[in-house]
Amino acid sequence: MPSLDRQDNVFVLDLGDGENRFHPDWLTAVGAALDEVEKAEGPRALVTAATGKFYSNGLDLDWLFAHADQHQDYVVSVHELFARMLSLPVITVAALQGHTFAAGAMFSLAHDFRVMRADRGYWCLPEADINIPFTPGMAALIQSRLAPQTAHEAMLTARRYGGADALAAGIVDQAVGEDAVRSTAIEIAQAQVNKAGDTLGTIKARMYAPALATLRDTTNPLG
Numbered sequence: 001m002p003s004l005d006r007q008d009n010v011f012v013l014d015l016g017d018g019e020n021r022f023h024p025d026w027l028t029a030v031g032a033a034l035d036e037v038e039k040a041e042g043p044r045a046l047v048t049a050a051t052g053k054f055y056s057n058g059l060d061l062d063w064l065f066a067h068a069d070q071h072q073d074y075v076v077s078v079h080e081l082f083a084r085m086l087s088l089p090v091i092t093v094a095a096l097q098g099h100t101f102a103a104g105a106m107f108s109l110a111h112d113f114r115v116m117r118a119d120r121g122y123w124c125l126p127e128a129d130i131n132i133p134f135t136p137g138m139a140a141l142i143q144s145r146l147a148p149q150t151a152h153e154a155m156l157t158a159r160r161y162g163g164a165d166a167l168a169a170g171i172v173d174q175a176v177g178e179d180a181v182r183s184t185a186i187e188i189a190q191a192q193v194n195k196a197g198d199t200l201g202t203i204k205a206r207m208y209a210p211a212l213a214t215l216r217d218t219t220n221p222l223g
Helices: 024-037 061-066 066-087 101-111 136-145 146-159 163-168 178-190 199-206 209-215
Strands: 003-007 008-012 046-047 054-056 091-096 100-101 112-116 174-176
Touching: 003 024, 008 024, 008 178, 024 066, 046 178, 054 091, 054 101, 061 066, 066 101, 066 136, 066 199, 066 209, 091 101, 091 178, 100 101, 101 136, 112 163, 112 178, 136 146, 136 209, 163 174, 174 178, 199 209
Parallel strands: 008 046, 046 091, 054 100, 091 112, 112 174
Antiparallel strands: 003 008
16 A cells, blocks of 8 residues: 655655555545645655556556446546646656556656656556546546647557657656666655745646646546
8 A cells, every 4th residue: 555755855655566556545545645745844845656566557447347336436536636646736756667557657647757767667548458538637637748749649559658768758757777766756856845835836726727627527527
């Protein structure tokens, strides 16, 4: 399960050491961690990271198929996580040490910056291959954070981007060696800790107003 640590002014949220799929309990734990980061005072920033082969494989499809009657509420909770991360009033950096797929890739896009392992692991939006269309909120998030040509290719072709390709496409900000992923993310975050606060939150809320409105529309989240 996710756990929150603090290194000087940088909070480090470890998402776990498995596939880190969005089980409802996982979503609750991440939300509680974000509460702690948001309620803290003074200079601060947030890094999300993981341990092992995966950063996150996204939606917990096994849970979802077993609880089909809760599909809409589940999607609303995922959208809320994306919206919250996108508008969090601190600088956020995702440290992608492993595979980052589907909703896990979207979660990474909701961060301000991304650092990816250069030599192994893929960033991918596989929805076209697994026959699960993007919700309006998901599409809005992706298209607000990627260049149009990159969003087009990533969403329509389900391309798997390695670190160098992801960097070239503007999906990630740095591609580094395995041992440097988390430390580089922390360095980026540490350099921006003085930005935390209401002004930063307002800038994000206005910058991403259309995407946030779509993510927070609970009337028809599935489209």
